[in-house]
Amino acid sequence: MRPTLVQAGLRGLSTAQVRQVRAVRYGAAEQDVARVYRELERDFGVLAPPIALHASSPDVLAAAWLMLRETLLVPGTASRAHKEAVSTAVSETNNCPFCVSMHSSMLIDLVGYRDGAIPDPGTRAVAEWATANATPDGAAGHPVPFPASQGPEMIGTAVILQYLNRMVNIFLGELPLPPGAPAASMTVVRRVLVWLIKSAERRGPRPGASSDLLPDAPLPEDMKWAEGHAAIAGAYARAAAAVDEAGRRSVPAEVRSLVLEHLARWDGKPMGVSRAWVEDAIAGLPEDQRDAGRLALLTALASYQIDQSVLDRFRAGRPDDGSLIDLTSWSSLAAARRVGSWMTFRAQDEALPPAANSTHE
Structure with missing residues (x-):
């Protein structure tokens, strides 16, 4: 066939x-x-x-x-x-x-x-x-x-x-x-x-x-x-x-900043089974941005913790599919980029070429 x-x-x-x-x-x-x-x-x-x-x-x-x-x-x-x-x-x-x-x-x-x-x-x-x-x-x-x-x-x-x-x-x-x-x-x-x-x-x-x-x-x-x-x-x-x-x-600018701040401190380890950490994290956001903040942080740091209630609360303010894909995609790639930034690909005795000597911002 x-x-x-x-x-x-x-x-x-x-x-x-x-x-x-x-x-x-x-x-x-x-x-x-x-x-x-x-x-x-x-x-x-x-x-x-x-x-x-x-x-x-x-x-x-x-x-x-x-x-x-x-x-x-x-x-x-x-x-x-x-x-x-x-x-x-x-x-x-x-x-x-x-x-x-x-x-x-x-x-x-x-x-x-x-x-x-x-x-x-x-x-x-x-x-x-x-x-x-x-x-x-x-x-x-x-x-x-x-x-x-x-x-x-x-x-x-x-x-x-x-x-x-x-x-x-x-x-x-x-x-x-x-x-x-x-x-x-x-x-x-x-x-x-x-x-x-x-x-x-x-x-x-x-x-x-x-x-x-x-x-x-x-x-x-x-x-x-x-x-x-x-x-x-x-x-x-x-x-x-x-x-x-x-x-x-x-994704509201305040939410993007919050996610990037948490990723900068993240050690790559799982966040555990409790979602208390995310509620504490979004408490400082404007009330109308907290549902987006919750979904964005969970996507980046604990996608396994996302359930229907998290998605429904975001959808209540942004019901279109495009916004949901945009937010989760941005958060996912932000986390993936963070992991990529610390991955090693040279043996300790290999010289680092000048072009790769830039620091991560």
């Missing part, structure tokens, strides 16, 4: 998985949304729900796609197995079962991943690096198991998963299945997804082929890890500018 026939049959099942916002169906997508959907099927192999969920905010959709495409999907010097190991490790750290299921399925096929164990030593070392780099303390003391030239690919993959884990925890279920589908069907679904993804990989997505979805932009200081890889640096610069603009249009 041809992959295109299977892809067409899965389109409705993919968008049916999106929760909290009205999904944009493949046949109803217009302009840039339609183009991203086509590129998802071409380069990823399937209309991936973690990207498709952004469709109510087209520039944010393009941003998420550019970051994922240039890091995980475009062939580079880092192997796909190593990138999938990073993706799985980051998703496990962030307690994102949907993403763990997707990326571990590829690891099973590529390296024989079973029951949380990676048999290949090199792939296992990369996963351990990703887990250690979830906190700045862990990053500082952990060896780097790949050459510095692979830093943009490896950190870029980790950063996009840090971002997507948060969005997926809000807008998708625990498994890549449509509502009502039995969990037992995952065995078949895994095989089909891996087949489609590997078919797309064999076609070899070209670096930078989607960059014109968003205008050029300067690379932010906290993304200097991408320097030296033009396509990844360009994708992240464009994406950061688009998501920052989404934040300006949909």
Whole structure:
């Protein structure tokens, strides 16, 4: 059977998985949304729900796609197995079962991943690096198991998963299945997804082929890890500018400042099960901004704590889907950028080139 026939049959099942916002169906997508959907099927192999969920905010959709495409999907010097190991490790750290299921399925096929164990030593070392780099303390003391030239690919993959884990925890279920589908069907679904993804990989997505979805932009200081890889640096610069603009249009300035203040002090560790910390944090906001502040802080620091009441309270003041995607996207990327800023990608004895000596602001 041809992959295109299977892809067409899965389109409705993919968008049916999106929760909290009205999904944009493949046949109803217009302009840039339609183009991203086509590129998802071409380069990823399937209309991936973690990207498709952004469709109510087209520039944010393009941003998420550019970051994922240039890091995980475009062939580079880092192997796909190593990138999938990073993706799985980051998703496990962030307690994102949907993403763990997707990326571990590829690891099973590529390296024989079973029951949380990676048999290949090199792939296992990369996963351990990703887990250690979830906190700045862990990053500082952990060896780097790949050459510095692979830093943009490896950190870029980790950063996009840090971002997507948060969005997926809000807008998708625990498994890549449509509502009502039995969990037992995952065995078949895994095989089909891996087949489609590997078919797309064999076609070899070209670096930078989607960059014109968003205008050029300067690379932010906290993304200097991408320097030296033009396509990844360009994708992240464009994406950061688009998501920052989404934040300006949909997230009050006081809320953005509050989130950034908390992220500056964050040590990468989970916030725990209580939400008392967030209520204390938003107490100083104007009353009409507290619901946005609550959702923004939880998205950035504890997406697993978000329940329907948090979303409903935000929706009471901003009922449109675009505002919800804008706010959660901005908060998710702010947290992902923070993690990326402390990730190590050079061995201690490797010289730091002058261009990467800038400090994080």
